[in-house]
Amino acid sequence: MTDSSQNEFPGDNRQSRASGQGPVLPKSPKEALRPEKVPQPPRRSRRAHSQLVIFLNFLMSLAVGVCVIAVIGFYYVMRTYQADGPLATNAHFVVRNGAGLAEIAGNLERSGIVSDARIFRYVTASYQQDGETLKAGEYEVKAHASMKEVMDLLQSGKSILYAFTMPEGLTVKQTFLKLTGDTMLEGPMPKDVPAEGTLRPDTYKFTRGTARAEIVDQMLAAQAKLIDDVWARRDPDLPIKDKNDFVTLASIVEKETGKDDERAHVASVFLNRLNKGMRLQSDPTVIYGLFGGDGKPSDRPIYQSDLKKETPYNTYVIKGLPPGPICNPGKAALEAVAQPWKSDDLYFVADGTGGHVFASSLKEHNENVQRWRRLVKERNSNDDVVDGQPGGDDAATSN
Structure with missing residues (x-):
């Protein structure tokens, strides 16, 4: 009886078996009404929490530092880029x-x-x-x-511009030598040498390193355009059959005089002689026939014997114009031939001051020639020297 009475509290035994512990005392009614505590997950230690915070703070500080350095660096770079440079002089x-x-x-x-x-x-x-x-x-x-x-x-691209100046009256060969000697230009000269008279005398602007062939191309294009423009405005009574003869006569005028106010007058003399079938008797044509594009050496005079040498360009020997130009004529010479003076003059000779005196008759011309020869004789006792004076000094004996 005593043993069975001890099992009348089955709840207490189940609680003990479920908990795996010894017998549990029964709860009082007050304790039974209290809510049981929900189990909490394990909590991190204070030390682990502190290390995470430190690492995050380090990353934040590093990012801020990098940003500050970047801003300072950018400011320094841009300030340096826009600040005055170290160059002391241009x-x-x-x-x-x-x-x-x-x-x-x-x-x-x-x-x-x-x-x-x-x-x-x-x-x-x-x-x-x-x-x-x-x-x-x-x-x-x-x-x-x-x-x-x-x-x-x-x-x-606003680089320094240099200038190449080609004077009027140079031959193509002389122009090429001048271009070759310009150290601001680069590259070889064109293999195909242009024809005489096809390069325009002018000043050409270029930058350092420009090809010499490029300047030649500019000269060719400029001269072709100039010749076309002036030829289109020529005197309708001009006794010139084509542009080659036009440029040829202009080249002779170019070599005969450098005075602007004489070119159209000189052109009229040659045109009048052509109209009358007279030889032009121009000393520059004799020189070109003797020396070609090289030009006469400065210390070499023109002798009477030179005037008799038969070359295709010697207008003391041939009639009419030579086969082509003897130099590259400029705009003024071309315009002088296209629009010559209206005169009856057939002769001219140097006046000793850099200009010429003109005459329409042989008698008047002979007087002018004698005056010129007296001037020459005072300077040079060698009577065999013609001194390369243009316009037919010997017209009195040749015509």
Whole structure:
């Protein structure tokens, strides 16, 4: 009886077996009404929490530091790029054809134009739009120019211009020698030598490194256009059959006189002689027949015997015009032939002052020739020397 009475509390035994512990005392009614606590997950230690915070703070500090350094660096770079440069005086700077930005930046620093090639290179690259480049050429950089100003200059292409001047009256060969000697030009001369009279005397602007052949092309195009324009405005009564004869006569006028107010008068003399079937008797044609495009040596006079030498250009021997020009005539000489003076003059001779005296009759011309010879005799006792004076000094004996 006693043993069975101890099992009348089955709940207590189940609770003990379920919990795996010893017997549990029954709860009081008050305790039974209290809610049981929900089990909590395990909590991190205070130490682990502190390490995470420290790491996150480090990352934040690093990011802020990098941003601050980047801002300071950007400010320094842009200030340096726009600040006055180290160049003390104006200087020339050459950008060769095909040079890249790195090469240009390095050359600028070596020349003392910019203080830091890397800053110039990277900032300039960021400024450039698609297709923009620093252009080849020679530039004048102003003293203390900033990197920004240097970039603008090299991008503009406003490089220094040089001038090649071709005087009136040079032959093609003499012009080629002059072009070859110009050290600002580059490249060989054209293999095909242009015909005499086809290059326009003028001043041509170019940048350092321009090809010599390019200047020749400009001369050819300019002369062709000039000849066409002047020929279209010629006197309708002009006894010239084509443009070759037109340029040929203009080249003779060019060599006969350098005075602007005489060219049209000289042209009228030659045209009058052509109309009458007279020989032109022009000394420059004799010289071209003897020496060609090389020209007469400065210390070589023209002798009476030279006037009798048979060449295709010797107008003391041939009738009419020579087969082609004897030099490259300029605009004034071409216009003088296209619009000559209206005169009856058939002769002219030097007057001793750089000009000429003209005559319409042989008698008057002979008097002028004698006057000229007296002047020559005072300067040179060698009577065999003609001195290369134009216009037919010996017209009195030849006609």
